[in-house]
Amino acid sequence: MFLSDLEENFENNIFxxxxxxxxxxxxxxxxxxxxxxxxxxxxxxxxxQSLMNSNSNFQEVLEKLESDPVCQRLSLxxxxxxxxxxxxxxxxxxxxxxxxxxPGSWEEAEAAKAHxxxxxxxxDCNDNTQRMRRTEELIYLSQxxxxxxxxSHSFLSHAG
Numbered sequence: 001m002f003l004s005d006l007e008e009n010f011e012n013n014i015f016x017x018x019x020x021x022x023x024x025x026x027x028x029x030x031x032x033x034x035x036x037x038x039x040x041x042x043x044x045x046x047x048x049q050s051l052m053n054s055n056s057n058f059q060e061v062l063e064k065l066e067s068d069p070v071c072q073r074l075s076l077x078x079x080x081x082x083x084x085x086x087x088x089x090x091x092x093x094x095x096x097x098x099x100x101x102x103p104g105s106w107e108e109a110e111a112a113k114a115h116x117x118x119x120x121x122x123x124d125c126n127d128n129t130q131r132m133r134r135t136e137e138l139i140y141l142s143q144x145x146x147x148x149x150x151x152s153h154s155f156l157s158h159a160g
Contacts, residue, residue: 002026020097020107020114023090027117030087034121038084039128042136048077084125091118 005022051058066075094115101108 002029018107018110020094020110023094023114024110024117027114027121030118031121031124034083034087035125035128038125039132041080041084041129042132044080048080087118087121087125091115091122094118 002022005026006019009018009022052062062076065071066073071079094111098108098111098115101111
């Protein structure tokens, strides 16, 4: 939808094409899709690695798919990061648009709003990712502590 809206906007008015309007209109969709996607990226990586290590059929199919010319020699991992990469590239585009707009103009105000929306989304994605990693670390430490406490208890009950 986003890319088709960009294309339509461009075709409708080639001389005053407004990327910022389209970005602003789609910012809620970006947030709805990207925030959970990026937050759960750690789980994607773990699942991917688990499949690579334990499932030879997965490896074979993946190699076949990645060798297809449509993939342009890109790995599945490179495709998995594309959604977030697209957001960061859009933010860079909006930064460049902001630099080239007339200060105090309507275009500058729209570009600033769109840039701010993407900047906030990127910040929220990073915050959620860090929170998820800290939670994972706490779970891991809790499990280690729990198993070490059980071993100590077992040792003490047999020693007496």
